Amino acid sequence: MRGPDPEEALISMARRTKTEAAATREALLDAAEAIFLERGVARTSLEQIARQAGMTRGAVYWHFRNKADLFQAMLQRVRMPFQELVEEIGDPSLAERPLEAIRQACQRGFERLELPRYRRVHAILLHHCETFAEIDPLAMQNEMADDALGALRDYFLCAAHLGQLREDTSPEIAARLMQAMLSGLFHDWLRNHERYALREHGMSLVEAQLRLLMRSSPPFR
Amino acid sequence: MRGPDPEEALISMARRTKTEAAATREALLDAAEAIFLERGVARTSLEQIARQAGMTRGAVYWHFRNKADLFQAMLQRVRMPFQELVEEIGDPSLAERPLEAIRQACQRGFERLELPRYRRVHAILLHHCETFAEIDPLAMQNEMADDALGALRDYFLCAAHLGQLREDTSPEIAARLMQAMLSGLFHDWLRNHERYALREHGMSLVEAQLRLLMRSSPPFR
DNA sequence: CAATTTACCTTCGTGGTTGTATGGAAACGC
DNA sequence: GCGTTTCCATACAACCACGAAGGTAAATTG
Incomplete structure (x- = not known):
């Protein structure tokens, strides 16, 4: 089943520039906002958030420790x-x-x-x-x-x-x-x-x- | 690894009387109320509800189709x-x-x-x-x-x-x-x-x- | 009262989610 | 230009919840 193509160079994502990294962070938060609002916090996985932002879960776990950390970061973008x-x-x-x-x-x-x-x-x-x-x-x-x-x-x-x-x-x-x-x-x-x-x-x-x-x-x- | 003891009669729980069954149903709903309130609906598993009521998840799946069905039954015990x-x-x-x-x-x-x-x-x-x-x-x-x-x-x-x-x-x-x-x-x-x-x-x-x-x-x- | 159905519950198999460990490539400091 | 750091993708292990299969005794029917 597995066709392990040796030529299939794993395109490990390269390092972005600082502004790009900040942009992906914002994109992750935007994605979280949208999906949290649509499906609720509990029913959204980090995978869904990452995909919505065009990333993988690795990006999420780089910028945030876990879901709660991401949630707090989302809250801190607004003030009460x-x-x-x-x-x-x-x-x-x-x-x-x-x-x-x-x-x-x-x-x-x-x-x-x-x-x-x-x-x-x-x-x-x-x-x-x-x-x-x-x-x-x-x-x-x-x-x-x-x-x-x-x-x-x-x-x-x-x-x-x-x-x-x-x-x-x-x-x-x-x-x-x-x-x-x-x-x-x-x-x-x-x-x-x-x-x-x-x-x-x-x-x-x-x-x-x-x-x-x-x-x-x-x-x- | 598996020590399949032939004498190990699986004590599958017997059938209860009708009133007992109704009591377990109420107990399950009571347990759901308590744990839903304490930990939130999303974070409570049917296992926790069953254990709180002294049962296992099978009892829940007998009395209710799934979590949503149990939730609605809980709501129908009160009126708006x-x-x-x-x-x-x-x-x-x-x-x-x-x-x-x-x-x-x-x-x-x-x-x-x-x-x-x-x-x-x-x-x-x-x-x-x-x-x-x-x-x-x-x-x-x-x-x-x-x-x-x-x-x-x-x-x-x-x-x-x-x-x-x-x-x-x-x-x-x-x-x-x-x-x-x-x-x-x-x-x-x-x-x-x-x-x-x-x-x-x-x-x-x-x-x-x-x-x-x-x-x-x-x-x- | 015996055969059969039905109610009630326990236990096992599967998919999905989390967290972490690893790797790799570009950007940054010098 | 070279080593280091940053940023992100992939791979892997553990868990948890769900649903269904399986089994027993009460209820029902004749």
Whole structure:
């Protein structure tokens, strides 16, 4: 059966230039993103990822220690959406308009999530991977939720002190309502992003909720 | 190597009585629930499930065609939480108090989700399984979300017609806000239910949101 | 109550995936 | 230009999960 052709020189792949190597690394991560999103993390083998990138498993095991390492590298190409929201809090021009700050932070978050790479990676993290090896997506989701809740709480506390919040709703409750709404919106949209545009849909919800939470006759804006 | 002892009677397990068989079936489903929740669906083998139930894989393959079949059987032991909410809409005593109907439906849903079996299965469905074989958890989640949104829309439309809804918020937006908030709450709570009790926490959110959506001076209640 | 079917479970064979070890060729430092 | 390092392909060994074959006793039928 085996026709061991002696002339069949095994074309062991040559060394690439540094930029080429970096490109294959990116290609591997792109391939992982695509297949993880399509078939789920658990059901995709490293072989499939390598083939999609035009490589073999050797390339994968050169650039990454294993599947978990590749997964983490894929995550590190994006930043968490609410990390921005937390960092945004330092903006001094919005210090006395916390509700407007929330609105803008949400808009930034939506725009970021609509970038294809961000959308894909977060969809994978939320809906297409189970806890596996040293990867615990639920812990990451908890961190994201806690960060968002903390930031929103600060904003709404500020708003309450400035008299911009309805008196019958505590800042804590307002923050939890907002965080749950945003969390649900993200989950729902990431399940099938073709249904609607996150920016328009999300902003209408955010603005409606903020309008509900505002004092009936706000001092300004 | 092979010491084929002719006396080594293979103790193939005998046939159980009907009730015993049903008990093993339930034990297998219980075991699946526990291990799916702990290690995720993809990373648990049928061997582990069988051992946890004190059986071997043969028992699994007798009662179920494969892993997907077992998974579906596990799902069918519970009903979707918002299925109740949808069915609840027919209650005539609440026909003219739709917001109160929503409140009660949410309370029912929370209580149901706090039952250990419901909680476990939904946690598995939302956070511990990827789309696999003919199982598509995302499609199920979409159905649940659509059902809930449809029911809420009906309620809020009714509320609007009765003049119980704030004029600056359309029934559509109110329904989407509520659905997103509930969805986020479910996801967050199912990630780690030890953090807080769903009923108290959830009801405070639901009541706060309904208060926000109510007309400032409601005709009644 | 005996023969036969059927339910229930154990054990074995196979394919696919992982990790590692080996090899080889071009790129880089000097 | 020469040795070293980088980058990737191939080969090999171990494992694990799946599915089916095989075997026994309860249930059923007459």
